[in-house]
Amino acid sequence: MLHLDPVLSVIGTNSTYEVVYDSVRLHSKHSVSESFGTFVAFEALERSHLICFALALVAVSSFIVPHYQIKAPTAGCWSLFEPTCLLRLRFIINSRDIISDGYQRFKNSAFVVKRLDSDLLVLSNKYLEELRLLPITKLSNAHAQVKNMLGKYTYSTFLLESNQHVRVLQNHLIPNLKTFLSRADEELDYSFETDVPRPHDWTEVDIQKILQIMVARVSSAVFIGNPACRNEYWLKLCLEFPINLFATTFIMRLFPPFLHPVISWILPPRYWLRQNLKLGKQLVTSMISDYRKQSALKSEGEVKEKSNLLEWMIENSSGNEADPETLGPRLMFLSLASIHSTSSAASAALFDLCAHPEYVEPLRQEILEVTGGSKNYCKEDLSRLWKLDSFLKESQRFNPPILLSPQRVALTDLTLSDGTIIPRNTSIAFPSAALLMDPLLVPSPETFDGFRSYRKRLQPGESTKHLMVSIDKNHLYFGHGKQACPGRFFAANEIKMIMIRFLMEFDLRLCDGKERPKSFTVDEMCFADPRAKMQIRKRRDI
């Protein structure tokens, strides 16, 4: 177990620590929504100037972005005469329509979408099976992530050197899922006491913010253990780091690559990102040192409690994997992969519940039947919540975090079985969100049918299929193949535990006169409206 006070004393006095944090806080405006505000603070500039400036940059960069010899039609062009730079610019806010155009016309072959920083070859899902068999040395998702994040400028190229953050999930989290879910549940108890108000009357709450901190707490309990997970500085870092990284990447993509070295030095979010990483490294250094001290004190033969992910990473490292220089950022990237994705999925599900209140009673009934109304239900029972699983899967269908998943980079020239050639360095992607709304695959796709998968599972021989975590060529929410999301089993159960608490302890509804909040896209990424709130009250009927 890690203790916070020694942790702080190792890195120096609290005040030293706070100075470092304060410099981050000062610049990053402290809170998540405010940091998001920084990202859109460009609105403060005269809008017309900004548009002219952006158009000029896009025009320049569209001549400079890499053009691969991809033999595939381009999606979303207004006309033959539309300048490529305009198409690239439109992709920022219009990606859904552009991808949908490509999907309608070329869903059985391939098409290209033009993003500001590069072209993406969007392939039919019929190729997934053969691509799945290719080794990571030929087709890599880590390279796609690093390329998307402009790794050189966001300090993320170390992800190409080792996949320790994936190994720890595959070799430690998944085999010990039940233990870690119990830990997660303990931290949820704390979060519900600390972060969630329990009003007797309807009260508006910022549910997205609540869920972000809740999931940050739970992930941290599993990643670094208790009490380190209660460290407010660490929690804030986990929430701010992804936003600063996203803002850095997004703004830099607006500029042609030859300007990146200059821009990167003057870009405020990149400075905050650097501060985040600096602080993250300091904290992790202390955690490592604390862990080593405690391990040395343990008498031989003493049975060690099952460790958190950090301890596993220290014990199972090779090369420089256990150095704080890489372990700190790696833990922060693990938080990046887990926190916003999970909290967004949970808040989308709660908004869907408010928009479709007819599901509340059947879901409560199922929870009562499975858990017997006890808070200490066995975590294996979560798999018996078929209706809840189905509801969450339907919510995923309407609220994917990304329109194009999975994404890979070809590390060698590839020739597919039908002769399609994918040149080396091509970024490829699959139209995951369009597949989920295809009427040939999903009857009445525009209708939210929360028990769609539940009914399918009731059919003979189908009970283990159609799960929230199931992956097949039409369901790419968690990616595909060997490189699919290794955190999905944990995420699905965590979301179910959160839903159980909200369903059983609260009434929920949309704010007066408001519709279910819409999501918006930036490039192929999807976001919920950060201003969206809901109303909750403590349940009166129990």
Ligand code: HEM
């Ligand atoms: C609802 C929540 C989540 C969603 C929607 C999600 C989605 C995804 C997707 C689409 C990928 C890319 C897969 C591919 O390329 O085939 C991915 C990768 C990854 N996810 Fe998740 N994820 C979620 C939760 C989590 C959690 C809780 C963790 C950690 C505990 C996690 C850790 C990772 C990691 C480490 C990778 C990179 C895998 C690799 O590089 O091979 N994710 N996730």
